[in-house]
Amino acid sequence: MKTIKDVARMAEVSVATVSRVINESGYVNVDTRKRVEAAIKEINYTPNEVARSLYKRKSKLIGLLLPDITNPFFPQLARGVEDRMQEHGYRLIFGNSDENEVKELDYIRTFVQNNIIGVISSTNYPESDIYQKLKIPIVFLDRTSDDNPSVYADVREGGRIAAREIVDRGSKRITILQGPAHIKPAQDRYLGAIEVLDELGITYNVIQTSSFSYTDAEQWAKEIFDKYIDTDGVIASNDIIATAVLREAYRLGKAVPEDVQIIGFDDIPLSSLLSPSLSTIRQPAYDMGREAAGLLIKLIEQDKVDEKIIQLPVSFVERETTRRKN
Structure with missing residues (x-):
């Protein structure tokens, strides 16, 4: 890795002169500045952003905190954030909290120590003192807060759409996977689904799950058909769980969608590659990430912010785990 000393040696100047050029501090004559800039370009030198921000007391670093990077939904969020930030010259420091409040606090402290100037967080604890104390x-992102700017999808409407679609396609004995109790979007999509089923007078069963992970998905998929063997429609808490349900249905010899229909949530890339491909509720994850980044940039640069709460629409993606409407 090239250092500032390598730049100084090539440009035949002092390290202090290179530092003044990089940090735009102090006088450097035009010819010397050109030599330094040419040397930087030739050896592809990249200044240490943290050290540079500490020197200038002005950072371009943003902290991004996600709850579970193994869930394909969250890398889509992250990509949207990163692309928008890079367009405006900002860089990210990333943390994966594993939905653990202690680990989350540790990452926030790390962000602050690295002189970040803003945070985007998909936290399950938006009202925590961790955030109240940040200056x-x-x-x-993908979370709501009464007191802070938020970007999220209308997941409650997503639950309603899932319920309407599965009923319209003929399911009468529906099982809902509720999703983790501590994750508000999971509960919102569950509440949306039962609102519609109650309105329509459809009997349904509920299985409470404690995570969205691949590791636990198989046990809940088995529980559906052990407890409610005549289930003919499943509304899953996300696409990962829906994939496990699809696999279990085939293990039991059930035809999908003829015997049982399945609707997921999120529309992760895997959903379209399954066989049969997964019908699901699409959250615009990449767009959500871009919106969150754009909102944070406005707050940092003290631009006018018309909306601090941004809700994006969801939609039903019809594929092969649901029947065609009559």
């Missing part, structure tokens, strides 16, 4: 702009 920098915060945007919650």
Whole structure:
């Protein structure tokens, strides 16, 4: 890795002169500046952003905190954030909290130590003192908060759409996978689904799950058909769980969608590659990430912010785990 000393040696100047050029501090004559800039370009030198921000007391670093990077939904969020930030010259420091409040606090402290100037967080604890005490702009992503800017999808409507679609396609004995109790979006999509089923007078069963992970998905898929063997429609808490349900249905010799219909949630890339491909509720994850980044940039740069709460629409993606409407 090239250092500032390598730049100084090539440009035949002092390290202090290179530092003044990089940090735009102090006088450097035009010819010397050109030599330094040419040397930087030739050896592809990249200044240490943290050290540079500490020197200038002005950072371009943003902290991004996600709850579970193994869930394909969250890398889509992260990509949207990163692309928008890079367009405006910002860089990310990333943390994966594993939905653990202690680990989350540790990452926030690490962000602060690295002189970040803003945070985007997909936290399950938006009202925590961790965030109340921060003196920098915060945007919650895929989460809601009464007191802070937030970007999220209308997941409650997503639950309603899933319930309507599965009923319209003929399911009468429906099982809902509720999703983790501590994750508000999971509960919102569950509440949306039961609102519609109650309105329509459809009997349904509920299985409470404690995570969205691959590791636990298989046991809940088995529980559906052990407890409710005549289930003919499943509304899953996310696409990962829906994939496990699809696999279990085939293990039991059930035809999908003829014997049992399945609707997921999120529309992760895997959903379209399954056989049969998964019908699901699409959250615009990449767009959500871009919106959150754009909102944070406005807050940092103190631009006018018309909306601090941004809700994006969801939609039903019809594939092969649901029947065609009559």
